[in-house]
């Protein structure tokens with residue numbers, strides 16, 4: 294299959310060429326084809342959410358197990374009532390506060406949504422993304438796009454169109470390039486079908502932000518460090534995701550001790566002839582001796598780390614490093630989402646740095 298690549302940026306957004314490209318992409322989706330598109334979190338691999346054949350194609354293109362349900366993306370609040378049984382008060386309040394935005398809600402699905410889209414579940418995940426190209430595309434496609442992250446299963450979610458091209462080139466009809474995703478980690482998922490709203494996947498919208506709107510909010514124990522042996526409620530969270538090819542280890546502890554420990558590990562690795570990479574931060578990166586040291590951003594602003602993490606993991610793949618050592622990040626705010634993804638990428642390998 295020939296994949297058309299079309300870039301939409303702030304300069305050409307309102308030109309006829311861009312509008313026509315989105316119309317063309319909408320037609321592809323309505324005809325049962327696949328289009329990858331930008332969102333503010335990560336790129337999505339879109340198909341018509343109400344067409345079971347499209348969902349089957351999505352699973353095939355990603356190499357994803359078909360029991361792992363897809364998120365349905367909408368562009369108008371009014372459309373929600375078509376795909377869910379009922380709209381609880383909690384959903385209204387969250388939508389007022391956070392849509393369009395990086396929040397996915399789990400609700401009871403209506404008959405209109407095929408089981409192929411929801412992995413056989415009676416619930417559906419819904420999100421209204423905060424990206425102009427995404428919203429225009431959803432409208433052009435008829436209102437409902439099922440879209441997982443646009444990566445091959447097991448690889449980091451793409452934050453740039455070139456990574457979508459790498460993973461899905463030849464497997465989708467079209468890729469819309471909207472530049473770098475501004476958040477860089479997948480949406481927060483909150484389940485509203487239980488008595489107490491429950492976070493199934495941490496993201497940019499934090500527990501504190503949700504609690505401000507809803508009051509009591511729980512976190513699925515399986516996604517907390519102490520619950521890693523339990524089965525997560527979001528089927529996708531059980532897979533070893535976001536994995537770089539190299540073995541990744543997180544080093545935890547006080548800054549000085551972490552730097553010393555990582556430098557020791559790097560020296561050992563290089564003695565064995567292994568190429569090592571380090572995930573560092575603005576203020577620490579100059580203090581490492583590894584062959585490849587990457588600046589993930591600023592510790593004071595962990596959203597910068599969220600934005601760069603997946604790009605860094607992919608770059609280490611391209612550069613064929615054998616082992617990666619990473620500093621660890623806060624377990625609160627957006628840092629919780631960063632740590633959640635980093636722990637998965639590391640297969641939960643964490644070493645304590647010891648005394649400084």
Ligand code: TXA
Pocket residue numbers: 332334335336337338361362363364397399411414416417418420422440441442443478479480482493526527528529530
């Ligand atoms: O930011 C995002 O959410 C991106 C962009 C493209 O919107 N999408 C994304 O989709 O991350 P995906 O398929 O990679 O992750 C969806 C997650 C999976 O872990 C899946 O198991 C969970 O959502 N999920 C979907 N429907 C669910 C449901 N009905 N109940 C529980 N979990 C569900």
Ligand code: MG
Pocket residue numbers: 441442450
């Ligand atoms: Mg994904």
